[in-house]
Amino acid sequence: MPITKVALAGASGQVGAAVLTKLLAAGFQVTALTRAAGRVQARPGVTEVVVDFGDRAALAAALAGHHAVVATTAGQSAEAQILLADAAADAGVTRFVPSDFGSDLDDPESRALPVFADKIK
Numbered sequence: 237m238p239i240t241k242v243a244l245a246g247a248s249g250q251v252g253a254a255v256l257t258k259l260l261a262a263g264f265q266v267t268a269l270t271r272a273a274g275r276v277q278a279r280p281g282v283t284e285v286v287v288d289f290g291d292r293a294a295l296a297a298a299l300a301g302h303h304a305v306v307a308t309t310a311g312q313s314a315e316a317q318i319l320l321a322d323a324a325a326d327a328g329v330t331r332f333v334p335s336d337f338g339s340d341l342d343d344p345e346s347r348a349l350p351v352f353a354d355k356i357k
């Protein structure tokens with residue numbers, strides 16, 4: 237099945253906004269998952285859906301019918317991203333791109349940073 241419908245978590249952030257632009261340019265239908273309405277600029281090809289990122293069932297409902305999820309959330313714990321991935325699986329989503337941008341966890345100095353503690357577990 238071709239991937240045409242993509243859910244994007246973190247679309248209003250610096251990385252997410254750039255990813256959103258590229259997804260739209262590539263012709264994908266994008267659902268921007270946000271915590272509050274009005275976080276993503278309205279434009280053709282984007283549907284903004286407000287979700288509770290701590291509610292697996294609500295996330296799964298929002299992800300139903302999507303082919304892929306791209307997570308561009310920054311500063312969230314690994315548990316939050318695992319919850320999103322589990323909700324995607326519950327919804328039958330077949331592709332999940334995690335938010336691991338810039339994480340060189342083989343570097344001892346990076347491993348020592350508190351922000352990566354959950355990822356090192």
